[in-house]
Amino acid sequence: MAKLIRDFKVLNNTKITQDYFILELVSPEKLQNLMPGQFVQVRIDGSRETFLRRPFSVHDLDYDKNSIKILVQIAGKGTEKMSKLLPGEILNIIYPLGRPFSEPNKGENILLVGGGSGVAPLLFLAKHIKQLEINPDILLGFKSQQRIIETEEFEKYGRVFITTDDGSAGREGLVTEHPLLLKGKYDRIYCCGPEAMMKAVVSLAKSRNIFCEVSLEHLMACGIGICLCCIVKTTRGNICTCTEGPVINANELLW
Amino acid sequence: MVNLSFKIGNLSFKNPVITASGTCGYGIELEDFISLEKLGGIIVKGMTLKPREGNPYPRMVETPSGMLNSVGLQNNGIEYFEKHIYPRLTGLDTNVMINVNGSTIEEYVELAERISHLEKIPAIELNISCPNVKMGGMAFGTNPVTAREVIKSVRKVYSRILIVKLSPNVTSIEEFAKIAEDEGADAISLVNTLLGMAIDVKKMKPSLATITGGLSGPAIKPVAVRMVWQAAKTVKIPVIGIGGIMNEIDALEFIMAGATAIQVGTALFIDPSVPCKIITGIEQFLVERGFEDYSLLIGYINKNF
Numbered sequence: 001m002a003k004l005i006r007d008f009k010v011l012n013n014t015k016i017t018q019d020y021f022i023l024e025l026v027s028p029e030k031l032q033n034l035m036p037g038q039f040v041q042v043r044i045d046g047s048r049e050t051f052l053r054r055p056f057s058v059h060d061l062d063y064d065k066n067s068i069k070i071l072v073q074i075a076g077k078g079t080e081k082m083s084k085l086l087p088g089e090i091l092n093i094i095y096p097l098g099r100p101f102s103e104p105n106k107g108e109n110i111l112l113v114g115g116g117s118g119v120a121p122l123l124f125l126a127k128h129i130k131q132l133e134i135n136p137d138i139l140l141g142f143k144s145q146q147r148i149i150e151t152e153e154f155e156k157y158g159r160v161f162i163t164t165d166d167g168s169a170g171r172e173g174l175v176t177e178h179p180l181l182l183k184g185k186y187d188r189i190y191c192c193g194p195e196a197m198m199k200a201v202v203s204l205a206k207s208r209n210i211f212c213e214v215s216l217e218h219l220m221a222c223g224i225g226i227c228l229c230c231i232v233k234t235t236r237g238n239i240c241t242c243t244e245g246p247v248i249n250a251n252e253l254l255w
Numbered sequence: 256m257v258n259l260s261f262k263i264g265n266l267s268f269k270n271p272v273i274t275a276s277g278t279c280g281y282g283i284e285l286e287d288f289i290s291l292e293k294l295g296g297i298i299v300k301g302m303t304l305k306p307r308e309g310n311p312y313p314r315m316v317e318t319p320s321g322m323l324n325s326v327g328l329q330n331n332g333i334e335y336f337e338k339h340i341y342p343r344l345t346g347l348d349t350n351v352m353i354n355v356n357g358s359t360i361e362e363y364v365e366l367a368e369r370i371s372h373l374e375k376i377p378a379i380e381l382n383i384s385c386p387n388v389k390m391g392g393m394a395f396g397t398n399p400v401t402a403r404e405v406i407k408s409v410r411k412v413y414s415r416i417l418i419v420k421l422s423p424n425v426t427s428i429e430e431f432a433k434i435a436e437d438e439g440a441d442a443i444s445l446v447n448t449l450l451g452m453a454i455d456v457k458k459m460k461p462s463l464a465t466i467t468g469g470l471s472g473p474a475i476k477p478v479a480v481r482m483v484w485q486a487a488k489t490v491k492i493p494v495i496g497i498g499g500i501m502n503e504i505d506a507l508e509f510i511m512a513g514a515t516a517i518q519v520g521t522a523l524f525i526d527p528s529v530p531c532k533i534i535t536g537i538e539q540f541l542v543e544r545g546f547e548d549y550s551l552l553i554g555y556i557n558k559n560f
Binding site for chain 1: 277278280281284285287288290306308309312313314315316317319321322324326329472473521523524525526527528533
């Protein structure tokens with residue numbers, strides 16, 4: 001699929017918590033096909049402080065509206081500026097980027113594991129899997145009840161299980177201490193979250209011999225494989241997260 | 256119609272806009288965004304004899320109006336290029352050039368010699384200015400003795416167009432420009448990145464795994480323009496200007512300072528279609544100002560100020 005540079009228009013900017021918001025962006029033409037796990041590179045304003053683009057995975061999309069949604073956590077100056085975007089404003093985007101999650105087979109048992117902003121690509125994935133007539137189990141970890149995001153959306157597509165670090169909602173503890181991960185019978189695990197969490201999930205999946213893919217969030221400049229900055233060490237050597245990932249099979253990672 | 260073409264030695268370029276090594280992959284990566292044949296040339300990523308894994312992650316950090324990188328010449332080596340990439344580039348109607356690196360003079364020489372057998376590569380850019388490798392790179396290019404030696408040695412084995420890429424991390428750019436010219440370089444390109452550093456204060460650790468890295472982007476442009484101006488006044492061979500060029504105005508600034516051509520680097524990360532916009536922009540400027548040939552603008556300020 002050819003990569004495009006397009007001016008998308010902000011349709012909605014919805015604040016969901018103190019730190020998170022969702023931007024719905026409309027393509028100026030028919031939206032290119034995108035798969036769960038793929039991402040877009042957003043140009044904020046090219047100013048002194050937000051000079052480079054920022055990568056965001058596709059959180060959801062609507063081919064009828066030609067729109068995509070990105071889930072954004074306010075983490076710095078760029079995302080701060082994005083949080084103030086108003087409907088009608090323009091965001092320049094390069095898309096579609098990266099390799100998506102692999103397709104599950106009919107009848108497989110699927111577990112999605114997400115943590116914090118790592119839930120971003122998993123909603124689109126859950127929706128896609130549901131369309132394949134599979135009801136995935138979805139295990140989401142957050143710091144506390146106040147930090148919980150998007151679980152109602154996930155409930156449309158599968159059974160949702162929550163953990164919080166402080167026990168203020170769902171089960172107390174980490175996702176990697178949850179019985180679903182420790183004992184659940186799954187054919188595939190798809191995971192996105194903080195690196196420490198993904199490492200623990202990968203290690204559990206490997207020890208239980210379960211197919212596992214993770215979506216990596218690495219610092220990158222270009223998103224199209226020319227800056228060679230977002231590398232991850234794998235069995236194939238250093239590869240670019242932007243072009244060979246962001247979704248990588250657990251067995252390839254040298255974690 | 257205005258003229259944008261120029262020559263380095265006997266090699267013709269259709270226009271003065273070239274994509275910089277290390278920011279355009281093998282060129283192929285840009286094909287979704289631009290027609291490579293519209294460019295004056297492409298300098299593919301820094302190459303070494305053997306494959307190199309480069310430096311550990313994290314390798315980049317955004318800085319005010321720019322970025323630091325410490326990629327460290329990750330590449331698949333010459334053999335991979337010959338087998339898998341070269342055949343895909345040979346049909347292109349533009350100058351595909353290779354940025355040449357080594358840890359020793361012998362490695363530079365061996366690689367240059369090997370590339371001289373690739374018929375469709377009309378020029379090399381000798382990189383004696385990479386700040387991100389422990390051996391070679393900037394170490395050669397910031398010492399007048401070794402700089403001379405490596406250029407001289409490569410010149411002996413490489414008869415096509417030899418461009419020498421200079422480091423800005425020197426006190427006198429004129430000295431190194433002159434050395435390149437004296438040793439038979441056909442052109443010089445400058446500047447490579449400036450050695451820089453950033454600290455993540457919240458995490459209380461260096462932003463790059465290698466601690467230091469190369470600064471690029473508009474942040475370095477005034478330094479680069481100054482060095483191009485100094486170099487162009489010192490040598491008769493063409494100077495290729497590099498450093499934070501984001502649009503045609505930046506490109507024209509380098510040309511007026513004395514650059515015969517320019518390279519677009521970091522800007523490609525933000526807008527991979529930008530080289531074509533720069534070509535069009537230069538053309539429009541010439542038409543609006545009534546210049547028939549862009550070469551009238553080369554070193555314009557030296558003639559007039």
